[in-house]
Amino acid sequence: MPNSNAKFHRSHRGGQEAGRRELVSRSLQSAQHCLEDQDFGTAYAHYLLVLNLAPELKTSVKETFQFTLFKWAEELDSLARIQDLFNCYEQALELYPNDEVICNSMGEHLFRMGFRDEAAGYFHKAVKLNPDFADAKENFYRVANWLVERWHFIMLNDAKRNLTYLKAIENAVRSGCKSVLDIGTGTGILSMFAKKAGASSVYACELSKTMYELARDVVAANNMEREIKLLHLKSLDIEIPKHIPERVSLVVTETVDAGLFGEGIVESLIHAWEHLLLQPKPKNQDVSPRDYGRVIPASATIFGMAVECKEIRRHHRVGMQEVAGVHLSNSVQFFSPTYASAGSEETVEPYTTEKLSRIPGGYVPLTEPCQVMTVDFNNLQELKSLAARKPWKLSLPVTEGGILDAVVVWFVLQLDDEHALSTSPSEETCWEQAVYPVQGLLDYSVKTGDTVTMEVCCQDCYLKIQKISSLTSECGMDFSDRDDTLSLGNEVELCNALAGLQTTSKQDGSGQVCVLESAEMALMNNVPYHECFKAAMGKVLSSLNPSKDLQSMDVDGHGSGMNLQESRNKSSLDVAPDPLYILDVSEGFSILPIIAGKLGPVRAYSSVEKEQHQAALNVISEANHFPKETLEFWLSHLEDENVVLQRPKSDKLWSIIILDVIETSGLIQQEVMEKAAISRCLLHSGGKIFPQYVLVYGMLVESESLLLESAVQGTEPTLGFNIAPFINQFKVPVRVYLDLSTLPCLPLSKPAELLRLDLMNPLLNSSSREVKVQICKSGQVTAVPFWYHIHLDEDHSLNTSDEFSHWKQAAVVLDKPIQVQVGDELVLDVQHHKSNISITVKR
Numbered sequence: 001m002p003n004s005n006a007k008f009h010r011s012h013r014g015g016q017e018a019g020r021r022e023l024v025s026r027s028l029q030s031a032q033h034c035l036e037d038q039d040f041g042t043a044y045a046h047y048l049l050v051l052n053l054a055p056e057l058k059t060s061v062k063e064t065f066q067f068t069l070f071k072w073a074e075e076l077d078s079l080a081r082i083q084d085l086f087n088c089y090e091q092a093l094e095l096y097p098n099d100e101v102i103c104n105s106m107g108e109h110l111f112r113m114g115f116r117d118e119a120a121g122y123f124h125k126a127v128k129l130n131p132d133f134a135d136a137k138e139n140f141y142r143v144a145n146w147l148v149e150r151w152h153f154i155m156l157n158d159a160k161r162n163l164t165y166l167k168a169i170e171n172a173v174r175s176g177c178k179s180v181l182d183i184g185t186g187t188g189i190l191s192m193f194a195k196k197a198g199a200s201s202v203y204a205c206e207l208s209k210t211m212y213e214l215a216r217d218v219v220a221a222n223n224m225e226r227e228i229k230l231l232h233l234k235s236l237d238i239e240i241p242k243h244i245p246e247r248v249s250l251v252v253t254e255t256v257d258a259g260l261f262g263e264g265i266v267e268s269l270i271h272a273w274e275h276l277l278l279q280p281k282p283k284n285q286d287v288s289p290r291d292y293g294r295v296i297p298a299s300a301t302i303f304g305m306a307v308e309c310k311e312i313r314r315h316h317r318v319g320m321q322e323v324a325g326v327h328l329s330n331s332v333q334f335f336s337p338t339y340a341s342a343g344s345e346e347t348v349e350p351y352t353t354e355k356l357s358r359i360p361g362g363y364v365p366l367t368e369p370c371q372v373m374t375v376d377f378n379n380l381q382e383l384k385s386l387a388a389r390k391p392w393k394l395s396l397p398v399t400e401g402g403i404l405d406a407v408v409v410w411f412v413l414q415l416d417d418e419h420a421l422s423t424s425p426s427e428e429t430c431w432e433q434a435v436y437p438v439q440g441l442l443d444y445s446v447k448t449g450d451t452v453t454m455e456v457c458c459q460d461c462y463l464k465i466q467k468i469s470s471l472t473s474e475c476g477m478d479f480s481d482r483d484d485t486l487s488l489g490n491e492v493e494l495c496n497a498l499a500g501l502q503t504t505s506k507q508d509g510s511g512q513v514c515v516l517e518s519a520e521m522a523l524m525n526n527v528p529y530h531e532c533f534k535a536a537m538g539k540v541l542s543s544l545n546p547s548k549d550l551q552s553m554d555v556d557g558h559g560s561g562m563n564l565q566e567s568r569n570k571s572s573l574d575v576a577p578d579p580l581y582i583l584d585v586s587e588g589f590s591i592l593p594i595i596a597g598k599l600g601p602v603r604a605y606s607s608v609e610k611e612q613h614q615a616a617l618n619v620i621s622e623a624n625h626f627p628k629e630t631l632e633f634w635l636s637h638l639e640d641e642n643v644v645l646q647r648p649k650s651d652k653l654w655s656i657i658i659l660d661v662i663e664t665s666g667l668i669q670q671e672v673m674e675k676a677a678i679s680r681c682l683l684h685s686g687g688k689i690f691p692q693y694v695l696v697y698g699m700l701v702e703s704e705s706l707l708l709e710s711a712v713q714g715t716e717p718t719l720g721f722n723i724a725p726f727i728n729q730f731k732v733p734v735r736v737y738l739d740l741s742t743l744p745c746l747p748l749s750k751p752a753e754l755l756r757l758d759l760m761n762p763l764l765n766s767s768s769r770e771v772k773v774q775i776c777k778s779g780q781v782t783a784v785p786f787w788y789h790i791h792l793d794e795d796h797s798l799n800t801s802d803e804f805s806h807w808k809q810a811a812v813v814l815d816k817p818i819q820v821q822v823g824d825e826l827v828l829d830v831q832h833h834k835s836n837i838s839i840t841v842k843r
Contacts, residue, residue: 024054028061031068040072044088051095058095065092066101073109085109100129104136111139116146117209124729134833141732141836147210148730150709151430152186156727157708158430159717161421166193166719168296168415169252173197176290177250181205181276183235183268184255187723188215191228194252203244205231214726221722235268238276247278252296258353258423259434259463260300260375260411266383267461269295273380280378295377297413302372302463303424304394304409306452308402309363312354314525315518316406316437324530324595329623331511332616336518339439350464352518353432356408356425358742360803366404367396367452369424372465391457391464398470401447407454407465409434436465449473514616519664520589522806529798529806533592533690536792537582537656538599540688544580544655545600579603580655581648583634585675587660589613594621596656597630605634607644645678653684659759661694662788662800663835665736666810668694668757670835676759689759691790691798696755696837698786700826702779702817703745710735710813733815733838737808740785740801748781748820749773754830755837768831775824784828784839785811812839 027046034043047065051058069092076085089106096102107122120143126136155161173180173194178201180194185204194202206212212232219228231243240246251272255263273280277293313319316336321328338350356363372394376382410423410433423431438444446452455467516524523529582596585607593604594617608614614633621631638644648654657679661672679689707713711731712724752773758764787801787809800807818841820826829840 020053024050024057027053031064035064035068038071040068040075043068044072048091048095062096062099065095066099069102070105073105077109082113098129100126100133100136103129104133104139107136107139107143111143116143119143120147120210134836138834138836141734144730144732145736147208148214148727150735152727153712153731154430154709156187156189156712156723157717159719160428161430162189162717162719164415164419164421165190165252165254165296166197168419169193169250170197171416171418172250172294172296173199177294178290179203179246179248180250180252181235181238181244181248181272183251183253183272184263185215185230186211186254187727188218188228188230189718189721189723190252190254191215192219192222192224192721193719194250195224195227199250201248202228203231203248204228205233205235205238207232207234210730214730217726218721218723221726235276236271240276244276247276247293249278249290249293250296251277251293254297256297256300256411256413257434258432259349259351259409260302261458261461261463262349264461265377266375266386266458269377270380270383273383280380297415298378298417299374299376299414300411301374301414302409302411303369304372304396304407304465305369306366306396306398306404306446307356307363307406307408308366309356309359309405310361311359312363312435312437313403313405315352315522316439318521318524320525320527323524323527323591324534325598326530326591326594326620327623329619331619331623332514333440333511334514334516334521334524334616335439336437336521337515338437339515350462350466351409351434351436354408354435355432358739358744360739360741363408364400364402366398366400366402366446368399370394370396372409372456372463386458389458391455394454394456394465395471396452396454398446398448398450398452402445404438404441404444404446404452404468404470406438407436407452407468409436409463409465434463436468438468441469443470446470447473512612512616512619514589514612516589519806523588524591526804526806528802528804530591530595532792532796532798533658534595534599536690536796537592537596539793539795540656540686541580541596541600541602544686581605581652582656582658583607583648583654584658585634585644585660586658589616590658591617591620592658593617593631594624594626597621597626598624602630602655603632603648604630605632605637605648607634609635645675645682647682653687654679654682655684655687656690657682657687658690661691661757661759661790662807664807666738666787666800666808667734667736668832668835668837672835673757673759673762673765677762680760680762688793690792692760692793693756693758693764693791695753695789695791696757696786696830697751697789698754698784698812698828698839699747699751700749700773700775700781700820700841701743701745701747701783701785701811702781703743703783703811705744706735706783706811706813707817734810734812734836735783736810738785738811740787740809741803743785743811745783745785746777746779748775748777748779749826750776752828754786754828754839755832757832767833768829771828771830773826773828775820775822775826778821780817780819781814781826781841782817783811783813784841785809786837786839810837812837814841818843 027050031043031046034046047061047068050061069088073085073088092102103122103126107119110122111119123136123140123143126133127140178199180199180202182191182204185191185206188204191202191204206215209232212230216230219225219230231238238244253265255265255268257263279292281292318334337348338352410425413421423429423433425433450473451471453469453471454465457464579601582593582602582604584590584592589608590606593606596602596604606617608617617631659672659675659679660669663669676689711728712718714724715722752771754771755769756764790798801809827842829842831838
């Protein structure tokens with residue numbers, strides 16, 4: 001009997017095994033049929049069954065399973081079945097937990113949906129699994145810039161700033177502040193200062209998931225994980241005793257931006273005083289400070305001055321009435337977002353930021369620095385009154401004549417009675433300054449003796465400086481911050497003053513308002529860019545329509561003496577030529593289609609999306625007497641806006657397609673070569689893509705600034721605390737938005753051509769290249785800045801590093817500097833993958 005039982009079990013197991021193999025085989029066949037029918041959902045279900053029944057097949061079906069997963073995920077995404085999409089990826093990662101391709105794809109979906117913290121985790125894991133996986137590296141670098149902003153590196157490398165905070169915290173703890181809350185802890189450095197100073201209880205909160213996890217690792221590496229309690233919370237959500245047992249005696253924070261209030265310090269400190277801090281020490285009473293609460297920083301003083309600065313001007317005002325022959329109608333008023341925010345109900349940052357000491361072309365102070373306001377962070381009533389305070393007037397006497405371009409603001413942060421930090425442009429500081437561009441005036445010129453007036457208020461957690469204008473010295477009106485009413489005794493003087501104010505302040509409010517980003521404004525002011533495109537487009541159109549004298553098509557009648565409409569009416573009496581089709585798919589606001597419309601019988605299509613931008617282009621088009629059909633908006637013709645590149649009509653092809661190849665950041669646009677491949681198929685004979693090719697140039701430099709802005713340099717700047725290995729996981733090899741003209745660096749070689757990207761002739765492209773570079777000056781190679789020569793054709797090109805360029809430059813920063821001598825030869829291994837350029841320097 002026992003033998004027969006054993007045989008039965010063996011037979012039963014054999015039957016089960018045969019059944020399993022049969023089911024696996026049938027499921028694989030079914031999955032294949034489903035893939036052929038593009039039924040990816042059912043195919044995915046079959047593969048899940050196969051891999052659960054037969055784990056031994058994981059390696060052999062891996063690639064097909066990945067393909068099926070990605071196709072099914074795309075379908076789920078298009079149907080907005082987001083939860084199902086993530087369920088599929090979680091199932092896939094249970095089967096393939098160490099698959100870098102699936103991790104990277106999961107991260108891409110998360111990033112597109114706005115889950116940047118979570119996306120970073122998957123990209124980071126993919127890079128760890130395969131350090132050579134280019135897609136994952138590029139994705140991680142892009143998301144790292146969002147999650148760990150570059151100023152973290154700059155500030156941690158600022159030993160003076162760190163030491164000043166440490167001394168102020170030591171003073172406070174010695175005077176009796178034994179329980180500490182660090183609001184917005186970042187890497188945890190201020191919390192560790194407090195613990196090192198002898199605080200008995202230290203709490204720290206951080207809202208960013210990435211920074212909270214980073215702080216947790218840093219605190220553990222410095223053996224303080226049991227002594228510092230980290231909270232993944234906004235300080236406004238901290239409750240006693242739920243999160244911390246009792247009120248603390250000291251709050252430390254550096255939640256300030258270039259405009260002081262932009263990171264919400266006022267709101268967080270009001271909440272802290274009301275709910276988390278001990279009561280403040282009574283003034284003028286000699287009592288022990290150990291039973292009272294205080295804040296570091298204790299106070300701040302904000303300063304401002306008016307400046308002339310060509311670089312700020314070209315990013316915030318259109319400085320001409322005509323661009324490449326196109327008349328910019330007075331009916332269109334261009335503003336940058338900082339100006340638009342003044343009348344907006346939305347919370348928009350009312351300033352930009354610049355490091356004035358490194359701004360191209362420099363700046364000229366037009367007034368002396370003036371105190372704008374002070375704020376006491378240890379005074380709850382003063383903090384609460386800030387937002388409620390009515391706007392007040394401020395006037396600055398002009399001490400140097402010039403052009404009024406901006407009011408620049410900085411502050412002195414008084415940590416305690418002994419220690420302060422200044423963000424002044426004249427100081428060696430890691431800080432930038434807040435810039436309030438001047439816009440909307442009829443006349444921007446000022447002279448010595450005039451007065452710059454403005455209105456100051458604190459709204460929506462921002463310091464706002466608005467209604468900036470100038471009063472001529474003849475007016476005699478003083479708009480200083482005072483309560484007394486202007487004397488009405490001299491009626492004539494008052495009338496003259498009001499007339500002066502009227503004529504020098506604001507533009508007429510009528511007309512089409514068009515808000516442009518600062519890079520778009522700089523593009524509008526880039527004269528060589530528009531002239532170059534005009535010439536190159538004219539050359540192509542002339543070759544495609546040789547019977548026409550393009551000069552005679554000029555709207556203003558240059559050459560033939562007739563305008564465009566008359567010319568078209570005359571030609572219609574003969575044989576009306578077919579229009580040539582031009583598509584501009586460059587990003588943002590562009591007047592290139594209107595420039596093209598001046599060059600002959602064309603149909604120019606613009607891809608601008610914003611209704612305000614379309615309205616502005618229509619007004620400009622009408623001002624240049626274009627027939628309505630000359631300019632059209634391409635996206636309104638598309639059934640699927642994701643497929644922008646397609647024929648103009650079923651029986652027509654494009655004469656010119658204008659692509660955006662370079663981002664304003666200095667990087668190559670994503671998928672530009674793929675777009676060029678599609679574009680080549682949509683051109684008729686003789687048609688061109690603009691640009692036709694791009695040359696990448698670079699040189700070797702020594703730059704301590706780039707090192708400090710890219711990674712924390714050891715433990716010395718962080719006063720012995722071990723932070724660098726953790727935050728440097730988020731360093732990126734390429735620094736963007738650089739101005740080479742003002743970058744503190746020492747060139748060690750001449751510029752060299754690194755790479756060619758040919759959009760018209762892909763056979764001339766290479767994704768990698770080795771370039772030999774001769775050293776012309778001894779030093780340490782720390783970086784390779786690079787820029788582009790954009791060739792519209794052989795005769796017309798643009799240099800992204802010239803003074804008129806709206807593009808910034810970028811630089812690859814080396815992991816380890818290389819010592820070189822004059823005459824040495826280095827080899828640059830240049831790789832191009834999607835939008836990413838990597839450069840490895842070898843001897």
